[in-house]
Amino acid sequence: xxxxxxxxxRRKYGLSFYGWVLMPAVILLALITIYPFFWMIxxxxxxxxIRPGQKDEFVWFANYIALFKDxxxxxxxxxxxxxxxxxxxxxxxxxxxxxxxxxxxxxxxxIVTTIILIPMMIAPVAVGFLYMYLFNSSxxxxxxxxxxxxxxSGGSILGDPTWAMAAIIIADVWEWTPFxxxxxxxxxxxxxxxxxxxxxxxxxxxxxxxxxxxxPNMTSVIVIGVLIRFMDIMRYIDTILIMTTGGPxxxxxxxxYYLFDVAFRFxxxxxxxxxxxxxxxxxxxxxxxxxxxxxxxxxGLAR
Amino acid sequence: xxxxxxxxxxxxxxxxxAPKKKxxxxxxxxxxxxxxxxxxxxxxxxxxxxWIVWTLAPLxxxxxxxxxxxxxxxxxPEYGDxxxxxxxxxxSPTSVHFKRxxxxxxxxxxxxxxxxxxVGSALIAVIMGTLGAYGxxxxxxxxxxxxxxxxxxxxxxxxxxxxxxxxxxFRSFGMLSTLPGLIVAYTTFNLSxxxxxxxxxxxxxxIEIEEAAHxxxxxxxxxxxxxxxxxxAPGIVAAFVLCVLFSWNDFLFAAVIGGHRAKTxxxxxxxxxxxxxxxxxxxNSATIILIIPMIALGILIRxxxxxxxxxxxxxx
Numbered sequence: 229x230x231x232x233x234x235x236x237x238r239r240k241y242g243l244s245f246y247g248w249v250l251m252p253a254v255i256l257l258a259l260i261t262i263y264p265f266f267w268m269i270x271x272x273x274x275x276x277x278i279r280p281g282q283k284d285e286f287v288w289f290a291n292y293i294a295l296f297k298d299x300x301x302x303x304x305x306x307x308x309x310x311x312x313x314x315x316x317x318x319x320x321x322x323x324x325x326x327x328x329x330x331x332x333x334x335x336x337x338x339i340v341t342t343i344i345l346i347p348m349m350i351a352p353v354a355v356g357f358l359y360m361y362l363f364n365s366s367x368x369x370x371x372x373x374x375x376x377x378x379x380x381s382g383g384s385i386l387g388d389p390t391w392a393m394a395a396i397i398i399a400d401v402w403e404w405t406p407f408x409x410x411x412x413x414x415x416x417x418x419x420x421x422x423x424x425x426x427x428x429x430x431x432x433x434x435x436x437x438x439x440x441x442x443x444p445n446m447t448s449v450i451v452i453g454v455l456i457r458f459m460d461i462m463r464y465i466d467t468i469l470i471m472t473t474g475g476p477x478x479x480x481x482x483x484x485y486y487l488f489d490v491a492f493r494f495x496x497x498x499x500x501x502x503x504x505x506x507x508x509x510x511x512x513x514x515x516x517x518x519x520x521x522x523x524x525x526x527x528g529l530a531r
Numbered sequence: 532x533x534x535x536x537x538x539x540x541x542x543x544x545x546x547x548x549a550p551k552k553k554x555x556x557x558x559x560x561x562x563x564x565x566x567x568x569x570x571x572x573x574x575x576x577x578x579x580x581x582w583i584v585w586t587l588a589p590l591x592x593x594x595x596x597x598x599x600x601x602x603x604x605x606x607x608p609e610y611g612d613x614x615x616x617x618x619x620x621x622x623s624p625t626s627v628h629f630k631r632x633x634x635x636x637x638x639x640x641x642x643x644x645x646x647x648x649x650v651g652s653a654l655i656a657v658i659m660g661t662l663g664a665y666g667x668x669x670x671x672x673x674x675x676x677x678x679x680x681x682x683x684x685x686x687x688x689x690x691x692x693x694x695x696x697x698x699x700x701f702r703s704f705g706m707l708s709t710l711p712g713l714i715v716a717y718t719t720f721n722l723s724x725x726x727x728x729x730x731x732x733x734x735x736x737x738i739e740i741e742e743a744a745h746x747x748x749x750x751x752x753x754x755x756x757x758x759x760x761x762x763x764a765p766g767i768v769a770a771f772v773l774c775v776l777f778s779w780n781d782f783l784f785a786a787v788i789g790g791h792r793a794k795t796x797x798x799x800x801x802x803x804x805x806x807x808x809x810x811x812x813x814x815n816s817a818t819i820i821l822i823i824p825m826i827a828l829g830i831l832i833r834x835x836x837x838x839x840x841x842x843x844x845x846x847x
Contacts, residue, residue, distance in 0.1 A: 244670055245666075245751035246666040246671075249662040249665055250667055252662060253662060253663030253666075253722060254663065260697075260715060260722075261688075261723075264700060265696070267696045271696075271699075341833075344582065344583065345829070345836065346590070346826055346829075348836075349776065352780065353780075353782040353800060354800070354821050357800060358589045358590070366605070367605040367606070368607075410836070414845050417847075449845055456844075459687050463689045466782045466783065470801065484689055485691075491695045492698075497695070501695060507689055507692050508688055512684055
């Protein structure tokens with residue numbers, strides 16, 4: 229293949245035109261990502277001085293050990309896991325139902341999807357305030373609704389550990405179920421009709437057709453949707469920051485949120501760096517998974 | 532190098548001559564799983580109606596609250612008094628909260644900061660992203676897979692993780708609390724995003740058009756500028772709009788890096804919640820100011836929204 233380089237790939241100064249145009253982006257990206265990345269790894273091994281004049285002290289893995297002894301950190305992973313699993317499950321099920329319905333629409337499909345996708349454009353901070361207002365225990369309309377329907381026994385939603393987590397999840401579901409629905413809808417549109425016809429001729433009932441034909445054809449789309457949502461839930465802490473600030477009694481203090489506390493409330497930089505590095509490690513592993521799936525998708529199924 | 536034989540080697544595995552796959556016909560008599568029945572239609576519309584109400588209710592309630600007096604906005608009926616729901620619509624409109632935002636709270640400059648930071652960062656991201664995407668899409672590199680993975684992984688890092696080192700690095704360079712600092716901070720997530728998204732659009736272009744232009748004697752740069760960029764324009768526009776949207780909506784970077792002198796609208800809103808009181812009237816109107824332009828932008832690029840938000844992995 230190498231000899232067959234076309235006119236497009238002639239080299240100048242050892243780098244093709246394509247190398248030259250890629251260069252600025254790579255350099256800038258390296259400056260703003262790789263340098264901070266190594267900064268973080270190095271600092272995670274230090275006890276970092278806050279006051280000027282003091283010197284950083286090399287402490288080996290003390291920051292990491294301290295993290296695992298910190299029950300808030302360990303619990304943070306559990307809370308994060310609960311947040312992720314419940315949100316994803318609800319968004320997936322509702323999103324799938326919505327996608328199936330949207331797939332049936334004809335003329336009205338455009339206007340309906342346009343209305344439905346509005347929440348995705350809204351700043352997470354704004355979503356936090358919208359729901360903080362709706363869940364307010366003295367004048368929030370959703371609080372009033374839940375009370376009136378007899379679903380809420382306690383006095384306050386955001387003041388109760390279980391309900392507070394539920395409120396955060398509800399806000400997330402409100403904002404991101406449309407995203408899941410639209411991704412799944414795109415997948416549904418690519419389910420080959422001839423396979424469906426064939427299954428129908430074999431006399432397979434709708435449920436069987438769903439599990440035998442529709443689902444297998446949508447695997448890649450489902451994986452992509454779930455992974456992107458997973459990473460975004462790890463990435464954002466805005467709604468928690470607005471609605472509960474991790475409370476009540478740490479009930480919504482996810483591991484991502486707790487990092488914010490460590491770094492910008494306690495200003496413990498060494499530990500924040502260690503914390504951040506572990507969080508990043510988990511996300512990178514997931515990202516690798518995402519890219520693998522995406523490459524497979526490009527080669528085969530979804531296109 | 533000497534013999535400039537024009538070998539037009541098809542670069543991509545798929546034969547570009549094949550016409551683009553058309554959308555599957557929608558005029559099926561049956562849906563994917565079941566026959567269209569009147570009952571099914573009713574169920575469909577009931578579910579959709581519930582979902583639309585659930586989607587719009589928070590926006591309508593907050594939108595109305597933003598033009599109510601505080602007393603009206605806080606008036607909920609007794610628990611169980613379902614007829615009292617109409618109270619939501621009982622008010623005389625006032626613009627006092629919006630006025631307060633601009634006269635007392637400085638939202639005029641917050642909006643300006645948000646605009647400069649998001650448009651500035653989106654411009655950098657899209658210009659460098661378009662160049663880089665073209666290079667990555669057309670060029671052949673050693674370890675291309677690793678470069679791609681590195682680029683996409685920078686986008687997936689949790690925002691808090693990126694902010695911790697950036698804060699301390701920016702502090703030593705005196706870039707905290709400045710608009711340029713904020714622009715650079717936003718570029719950390721916008722650049723990799725736009726590069727990856729635009730690359731998908733370049734990948735989709737049939738390479739023959741560019742090769743033909745080369746044969747006609749155009750330079751690489753001319754082909755890029757006159758052929759490739761115009762053809763990928765929708766993707767470039769979509770990337771630009773989404774970059775603006777991400778930056779305008781961002782809170783963490785603005786709060787930590789933007790500091791006191793480069794406050795944006797999301798930061799401004801959180802300051803309306805003081806330790807003494809929560810100014811719900813101004814908060815609700817500021818929320819409306821924050822979200823309306825982005826909803827408009829999102830609808831504008833509706834066609835590319837899913838492709839954009841999945842970084843090209845899923846197309847509608």
